[in-house]
Amino acid sequence: MSKKGDQRRDAIVAAAARMFWANGFAATSIAGIAGEAGVPQGNMFYYYRTKADLALAVADVFVEETQSLITEAEAAAVEPRQRIRFLLNRLGQSNRSRVENGCPISAAVRDFRRAAPEASTRAGQSFELIVSFIARELQKTGPRPSIALARARSMVVEWQGGIALAHAFDDMTVLVESLRRAEQSLQIGP
Incomplete structure:
Protein backbone atom coordinates (compact mmCIF):
# COMPACT_ATOMS: atom_id res chain seq x y z
CA MET A 1 0.00 0.00 0.00
CA THR A 50 -17.28 -3.27 8.01
CA LYS A 51 -17.44 -1.40 11.28
CA ALA A 52 -16.42 -4.67 12.98
CA ASP A 53 -13.22 -4.68 10.86
CA LEU A 54 -12.57 -1.14 12.01
CA ALA A 55 -13.19 -2.15 15.65
CA LEU A 56 -10.61 -4.92 15.25
CA ALA A 57 -8.08 -2.41 13.87
CA VAL A 58 -8.70 -0.17 16.89
CA ALA A 59 -8.25 -3.14 19.24
CA ASP A 60 -5.00 -4.03 17.44
CA VAL A 61 -3.74 -0.50 18.14
CA PHE A 62 -4.58 -0.90 21.84
CA VAL A 63 -2.61 -4.15 22.00
CA GLU A 64 0.35 -2.69 20.08
CA GLU A 65 0.45 0.40 22.32
CA THR A 66 0.21 -1.76 25.45
CA GLN A 67 3.06 -3.97 24.24
CA SER A 68 5.16 -0.88 23.48
CA LEU A 69 4.48 0.45 26.97
CA ILE A 70 5.56 -2.85 28.51
CA THR A 71 8.72 -2.92 26.41
CA GLU A 72 9.43 0.63 27.58
CA ALA A 73 8.90 -0.42 31.22
CA GLU A 74 11.23 -3.39 30.81
CA ALA A 75 13.96 -1.11 29.51
CA ALA A 76 13.37 1.60 32.13
CA ALA A 77 14.78 -0.24 35.13
CA VAL A 78 16.42 -3.46 36.26
CA GLU A 79 14.53 -3.89 39.53
CA PRO A 80 11.06 -5.45 39.09
CA ARG A 81 9.19 -3.07 41.41
CA GLN A 82 10.74 -0.09 39.62
CA ARG A 83 9.51 -1.49 36.31
CA ILE A 84 5.99 -1.76 37.70
CA ARG A 85 6.21 1.76 39.13
CA PHE A 86 7.29 3.00 35.72
CA LEU A 87 4.27 1.29 34.15
CA LEU A 88 1.89 2.78 36.74
CA ASN A 89 3.38 6.25 36.25
CA ARG A 90 2.96 5.99 32.49
CA LEU A 91 -0.62 4.80 32.90
CA GLY A 92 -1.20 7.80 35.16
CA GLN A 93 -0.10 10.21 32.44
CA SER A 94 -3.45 9.75 30.72
CA ASN A 95 -5.54 10.41 33.83
CA ARG A 96 -7.32 13.52 32.51
CA SER A 97 -8.71 11.80 29.41
CA ARG A 98 -9.77 8.79 31.47
CA VAL A 99 -11.63 10.99 33.95
CA GLU A 100 -13.43 12.61 31.01
CA ASN A 101 -14.26 9.46 29.01
CA GLY A 102 -13.46 6.37 31.10
CA CYS A 103 -11.01 3.74 29.94
CA PRO A 104 -10.90 3.31 26.15
CA ILE A 105 -9.87 -0.33 26.43
CA SER A 106 -12.62 -1.35 28.84
CA ALA A 107 -15.12 0.63 26.75
CA ALA A 108 -13.97 -1.26 23.65
CA VAL A 109 -14.20 -4.64 25.38
CA ARG A 110 -17.75 -3.82 26.49
CA ASP A 111 -18.99 -2.03 23.36
CA PHE A 112 -17.52 -4.41 20.80
CA ARG A 113 -18.73 -7.57 22.56
CA ARG A 114 -22.02 -8.07 20.64
CA ALA A 115 -21.34 -6.60 17.22
CA ALA A 116 -17.61 -7.30 16.97
CA PRO A 117 -16.72 -10.10 19.41
CA GLU A 118 -13.31 -10.73 17.85
CA ALA A 119 -12.43 -7.07 18.42
CA SER A 120 -13.69 -7.29 22.01
CA THR A 121 -11.47 -10.27 22.71
CA ARG A 122 -8.51 -8.57 21.04
CA ALA A 123 -8.98 -5.36 23.08
CA GLY A 124 -9.10 -7.48 26.24
CA GLN A 125 -5.64 -8.79 25.41
CA SER A 126 -4.31 -5.37 26.46
CA PHE A 127 -5.39 -6.15 30.02
CA GLU A 128 -3.90 -9.64 29.74
CA LEU A 129 -0.57 -8.12 28.73
CA ILE A 130 -0.58 -5.70 31.66
CA VAL A 131 -1.58 -8.35 34.20
CA SER A 132 1.00 -10.80 32.85
CA PHE A 133 3.78 -8.21 32.94
CA ILE A 134 3.01 -7.17 36.52
CA ALA A 135 2.70 -10.81 37.63
CA ARG A 136 6.06 -11.73 36.04
CA GLU A 137 7.76 -8.78 37.68
CA LEU A 138 6.17 -9.46 41.07
CA GLN A 139 7.16 -13.12 40.87
CA LYS A 140 10.79 -12.01 40.56
CA THR A 141 10.44 -10.44 44.03
CA GLY A 142 9.55 -13.74 45.68
CA PRO A 143 5.84 -14.59 45.65
CA ARG A 144 4.61 -17.86 44.16
CA PRO A 145 3.12 -17.52 40.66
CA SER A 146 -0.47 -17.75 41.92
CA ILE A 147 0.13 -15.01 44.53
CA ALA A 148 1.92 -12.79 42.01
CA LEU A 149 -0.95 -13.23 39.55
CA ALA A 150 -3.57 -12.41 42.20
CA ARG A 151 -1.67 -9.28 43.21
CA ALA A 152 -1.24 -8.22 39.58
CA ARG A 153 -4.96 -8.60 38.96
CA SER A 154 -5.67 -6.65 42.12
CA MET A 155 -3.50 -3.77 40.90
CA VAL A 156 -5.29 -3.66 37.56
CA VAL A 157 -8.68 -3.86 39.31
CA GLU A 158 -7.64 -0.95 41.54
CA TRP A 159 -6.61 1.10 38.49
CA GLN A 160 -9.73 0.26 36.48
CA GLY A 161 -12.01 0.84 39.46
CA GLY A 162 -10.34 4.19 40.01
CA ILE A 163 -10.98 5.12 36.40
CA ALA A 164 -14.65 4.13 36.66
CA LEU A 165 -15.24 6.13 39.85
CA ALA A 166 -13.19 9.11 38.71
CA HIS A 167 -15.22 9.19 35.50
CA ALA A 168 -18.51 8.84 37.37
CA PHE A 169 -17.62 11.57 39.86
CA ASP A 170 -15.64 13.68 37.38
CA ASP A 171 -12.95 13.80 40.04
CA MET A 172 -9.28 13.33 39.20
CA THR A 173 -8.31 12.76 42.83
CA VAL A 174 -10.16 9.43 42.86
CA LEU A 175 -7.92 8.09 40.10
CA VAL A 176 -4.75 9.58 41.57
CA GLU A 177 -5.57 7.92 44.92
CA SER A 178 -6.27 4.63 43.16
CA LEU A 179 -2.93 4.63 41.36
CA ARG A 180 -1.22 5.54 44.63
CA ARG A 181 -2.83 2.52 46.36
CA ALA A 182 -1.73 0.30 43.48
CA GLU A 183 1.83 1.55 43.86
CA GLN A 184 1.74 1.17 47.66
CA SER A 185 0.83 -2.49 47.21
CA LEU A 186 4.34 -2.93 45.79
CA GLN A 187 5.71 -2.39 49.30
CA ILE A 188 4.11 -5.62 50.48
CA GLY A 189 6.68 -8.35 50.92
CA PRO A 190 6.75 -11.66 49.04
Missing part, protein backbone atom coordinates in the same frame (compact mmCIF):
# COMPACT_ATOMS: atom_id res chain seq x y z
CA SER A 2 1.20 3.50 -0.70
CA LYS A 3 2.37 5.88 1.98
CA LYS A 4 -0.74 8.00 1.41
CA GLY A 5 -2.89 4.89 1.82
CA ASP A 6 -1.12 4.03 5.08
CA GLN A 7 -1.65 7.58 6.33
CA ARG A 8 -5.36 7.41 5.49
CA ARG A 9 -5.70 4.02 7.16
CA ASP A 10 -4.00 5.42 10.29
CA ALA A 11 -6.24 8.50 10.23
CA ILE A 12 -9.35 6.32 9.95
CA VAL A 13 -8.31 4.10 12.87
CA ALA A 14 -7.40 7.11 15.03
CA ALA A 15 -10.74 8.78 14.26
CA ALA A 16 -12.62 5.55 14.97
CA ALA A 17 -10.80 5.06 18.28
CA ARG A 18 -11.63 8.61 19.40
CA MET A 19 -15.26 8.35 18.34
CA PHE A 20 -15.83 4.85 19.75
CA TRP A 21 -14.37 6.06 23.05
CA ALA A 22 -16.32 9.31 23.22
CA ASN A 23 -19.63 8.21 21.68
CA GLY A 24 -19.68 4.42 21.96
CA PHE A 25 -19.44 1.84 19.20
CA ALA A 26 -23.17 1.66 18.41
CA ALA A 27 -23.60 5.44 18.22
CA THR A 28 -20.63 5.93 15.91
CA SER A 29 -21.31 5.78 12.18
CA ILE A 30 -18.98 5.00 9.32
CA ALA A 31 -19.96 8.37 7.85
CA GLY A 32 -18.96 10.12 11.06
CA ILE A 33 -15.61 8.33 11.13
CA ALA A 34 -15.01 9.23 7.48
CA GLY A 35 -15.75 12.88 8.21
CA GLU A 36 -13.51 12.92 11.28
CA ALA A 37 -10.69 11.24 9.32
CA GLY A 38 -11.08 13.49 6.29
CA VAL A 39 -11.74 10.54 3.99
CA PRO A 40 -14.61 10.42 1.51
CA GLN A 41 -17.27 8.08 2.85
CA GLY A 42 -17.26 6.07 -0.36
CA ASN A 43 -13.57 5.29 0.13
CA MET A 44 -14.03 3.88 3.64
CA PHE A 45 -14.89 0.42 2.35
CA TYR A 46 -11.60 0.33 0.47
CA TYR A 47 -9.82 0.43 3.83
CA TYR A 48 -12.34 -1.33 6.13
CA ARG A 49 -15.26 -3.34 4.79
Whole structure:
Protein backbone atom coordinates (compact mmCIF):
# COMPACT_ATOMS: atom_id res chain seq x y z
CA MET A 1 0.00 0.00 0.00
CA SER A 2 1.20 3.50 -0.70
CA LYS A 3 2.37 5.88 1.98
CA LYS A 4 -0.74 8.00 1.41
CA GLY A 5 -2.89 4.89 1.82
CA ASP A 6 -1.12 4.03 5.08
CA GLN A 7 -1.65 7.58 6.33
CA ARG A 8 -5.36 7.41 5.49
CA ARG A 9 -5.70 4.02 7.16
CA ASP A 10 -4.00 5.42 10.29
CA ALA A 11 -6.24 8.50 10.23
CA ILE A 12 -9.35 6.32 9.95
CA VAL A 13 -8.31 4.10 12.87
CA ALA A 14 -7.40 7.11 15.03
CA ALA A 15 -10.74 8.78 14.26
CA ALA A 16 -12.62 5.55 14.97
CA ALA A 17 -10.80 5.06 18.28
CA ARG A 18 -11.63 8.61 19.40
CA MET A 19 -15.26 8.35 18.34
CA PHE A 20 -15.83 4.85 19.75
CA TRP A 21 -14.37 6.06 23.05
CA ALA A 22 -16.32 9.31 23.22
CA ASN A 23 -19.63 8.21 21.68
CA GLY A 24 -19.68 4.42 21.96
CA PHE A 25 -19.44 1.84 19.20
CA ALA A 26 -23.17 1.66 18.41
CA ALA A 27 -23.60 5.44 18.22
CA THR A 28 -20.63 5.93 15.91
CA SER A 29 -21.31 5.78 12.18
CA ILE A 30 -18.98 5.00 9.32
CA ALA A 31 -19.96 8.37 7.85
CA GLY A 32 -18.96 10.12 11.06
CA ILE A 33 -15.61 8.33 11.13
CA ALA A 34 -15.01 9.23 7.48
CA GLY A 35 -15.75 12.88 8.21
CA GLU A 36 -13.51 12.92 11.28
CA ALA A 37 -10.69 11.24 9.32
CA GLY A 38 -11.08 13.49 6.29
CA VAL A 39 -11.74 10.54 3.99
CA PRO A 40 -14.61 10.42 1.51
CA GLN A 41 -17.27 8.08 2.85
CA GLY A 42 -17.26 6.07 -0.36
CA ASN A 43 -13.57 5.29 0.13
CA MET A 44 -14.03 3.88 3.64
CA PHE A 45 -14.89 0.42 2.35
CA TYR A 46 -11.60 0.33 0.47
CA TYR A 47 -9.82 0.43 3.83
CA TYR A 48 -12.34 -1.33 6.13
CA ARG A 49 -15.26 -3.34 4.79
CA THR A 50 -17.28 -3.27 8.01
CA LYS A 51 -17.44 -1.40 11.28
CA ALA A 52 -16.42 -4.67 12.98
CA ASP A 53 -13.22 -4.68 10.86
CA LEU A 54 -12.57 -1.14 12.01
CA ALA A 55 -13.19 -2.15 15.65
CA LEU A 56 -10.61 -4.92 15.25
CA ALA A 57 -8.08 -2.41 13.87
CA VAL A 58 -8.70 -0.17 16.89
CA ALA A 59 -8.25 -3.14 19.24
CA ASP A 60 -5.00 -4.03 17.44
CA VAL A 61 -3.74 -0.50 18.14
CA PHE A 62 -4.58 -0.90 21.84
CA VAL A 63 -2.61 -4.15 22.00
CA GLU A 64 0.35 -2.69 20.08
CA GLU A 65 0.45 0.40 22.32
CA THR A 66 0.21 -1.76 25.45
CA GLN A 67 3.06 -3.97 24.24
CA SER A 68 5.16 -0.88 23.48
CA LEU A 69 4.48 0.45 26.97
CA ILE A 70 5.56 -2.85 28.51
CA THR A 71 8.72 -2.92 26.41
CA GLU A 72 9.43 0.63 27.58
CA ALA A 73 8.90 -0.42 31.22
CA GLU A 74 11.23 -3.39 30.81
CA ALA A 75 13.96 -1.11 29.51
CA ALA A 76 13.37 1.60 32.13
CA ALA A 77 14.78 -0.24 35.13
CA VAL A 78 16.42 -3.46 36.26
CA GLU A 79 14.53 -3.89 39.53
CA PRO A 80 11.06 -5.45 39.09
CA ARG A 81 9.19 -3.07 41.41
CA GLN A 82 10.74 -0.09 39.62
CA ARG A 83 9.51 -1.49 36.31
CA ILE A 84 5.99 -1.76 37.70
CA ARG A 85 6.21 1.76 39.13
CA PHE A 86 7.29 3.00 35.72
CA LEU A 87 4.27 1.29 34.15
CA LEU A 88 1.89 2.78 36.74
CA ASN A 89 3.38 6.25 36.25
CA ARG A 90 2.96 5.99 32.49
CA LEU A 91 -0.62 4.80 32.90
CA GLY A 92 -1.20 7.80 35.16
CA GLN A 93 -0.10 10.21 32.44
CA SER A 94 -3.45 9.75 30.72
CA ASN A 95 -5.54 10.41 33.83
CA ARG A 96 -7.32 13.52 32.51
CA SER A 97 -8.71 11.80 29.41
CA ARG A 98 -9.77 8.79 31.47
CA VAL A 99 -11.63 10.99 33.95
CA GLU A 100 -13.43 12.61 31.01
CA ASN A 101 -14.26 9.46 29.01
CA GLY A 102 -13.46 6.37 31.10
CA CYS A 103 -11.01 3.74 29.94
CA PRO A 104 -10.90 3.31 26.15
CA ILE A 105 -9.87 -0.33 26.43
CA SER A 106 -12.62 -1.35 28.84
CA ALA A 107 -15.12 0.63 26.75
CA ALA A 108 -13.97 -1.26 23.65
CA VAL A 109 -14.20 -4.64 25.38
CA ARG A 110 -17.75 -3.82 26.49
CA ASP A 111 -18.99 -2.03 23.36
CA PHE A 112 -17.52 -4.41 20.80
CA ARG A 113 -18.73 -7.57 22.56
CA ARG A 114 -22.02 -8.07 20.64
CA ALA A 115 -21.34 -6.60 17.22
CA ALA A 116 -17.61 -7.30 16.97
CA PRO A 117 -16.72 -10.10 19.41
CA GLU A 118 -13.31 -10.73 17.85
CA ALA A 119 -12.43 -7.07 18.42
CA SER A 120 -13.69 -7.29 22.01
CA THR A 121 -11.47 -10.27 22.71
CA ARG A 122 -8.51 -8.57 21.04
CA ALA A 123 -8.98 -5.36 23.08
CA GLY A 124 -9.10 -7.48 26.24
CA GLN A 125 -5.64 -8.79 25.41
CA SER A 126 -4.31 -5.37 26.46
CA PHE A 127 -5.39 -6.15 30.02
CA GLU A 128 -3.90 -9.64 29.74
CA LEU A 129 -0.57 -8.12 28.73
CA ILE A 130 -0.58 -5.70 31.66
CA VAL A 131 -1.58 -8.35 34.20
CA SER A 132 1.00 -10.80 32.85
CA PHE A 133 3.78 -8.21 32.94
CA ILE A 134 3.01 -7.17 36.52
CA ALA A 135 2.70 -10.81 37.63
CA ARG A 136 6.06 -11.73 36.04
CA GLU A 137 7.76 -8.78 37.68
CA LEU A 138 6.17 -9.46 41.07
CA GLN A 139 7.16 -13.12 40.87
CA LYS A 140 10.79 -12.01 40.56
CA THR A 141 10.44 -10.44 44.03
CA GLY A 142 9.55 -13.74 45.68
CA PRO A 143 5.84 -14.59 45.65
CA ARG A 144 4.61 -17.86 44.16
CA PRO A 145 3.12 -17.52 40.66
CA SER A 146 -0.47 -17.75 41.92
CA ILE A 147 0.13 -15.01 44.53
CA ALA A 148 1.92 -12.79 42.01
CA LEU A 149 -0.95 -13.23 39.55
CA ALA A 150 -3.57 -12.41 42.20
CA ARG A 151 -1.67 -9.28 43.21
CA ALA A 152 -1.24 -8.22 39.58
CA ARG A 153 -4.96 -8.60 38.96
CA SER A 154 -5.67 -6.65 42.12
CA MET A 155 -3.50 -3.77 40.90
CA VAL A 156 -5.29 -3.66 37.56
CA VAL A 157 -8.68 -3.86 39.31
CA GLU A 158 -7.64 -0.95 41.54
CA TRP A 159 -6.61 1.10 38.49
CA GLN A 160 -9.73 0.26 36.48
CA GLY A 161 -12.01 0.84 39.46
CA GLY A 162 -10.34 4.19 40.01
CA ILE A 163 -10.98 5.12 36.40
CA ALA A 164 -14.65 4.13 36.66
CA LEU A 165 -15.24 6.13 39.85
CA ALA A 166 -13.19 9.11 38.71
CA HIS A 167 -15.22 9.19 35.50
CA ALA A 168 -18.51 8.84 37.37
CA PHE A 169 -17.62 11.57 39.86
CA ASP A 170 -15.64 13.68 37.38
CA ASP A 171 -12.95 13.80 40.04
CA MET A 172 -9.28 13.33 39.20
CA THR A 173 -8.31 12.76 42.83
CA VAL A 174 -10.16 9.43 42.86
CA LEU A 175 -7.92 8.09 40.10
CA VAL A 176 -4.75 9.58 41.57
CA GLU A 177 -5.57 7.92 44.92
CA SER A 178 -6.27 4.63 43.16
CA LEU A 179 -2.93 4.63 41.36
CA ARG A 180 -1.22 5.54 44.63
CA ARG A 181 -2.83 2.52 46.36
CA ALA A 182 -1.73 0.30 43.48
CA GLU A 183 1.83 1.55 43.86
CA GLN A 184 1.74 1.17 47.66
CA SER A 185 0.83 -2.49 47.21
CA LEU A 186 4.34 -2.93 45.79
CA GLN A 187 5.71 -2.39 49.30
CA ILE A 188 4.11 -5.62 50.48
CA GLY A 189 6.68 -8.35 50.92
CA PRO A 190 6.75 -11.66 49.04
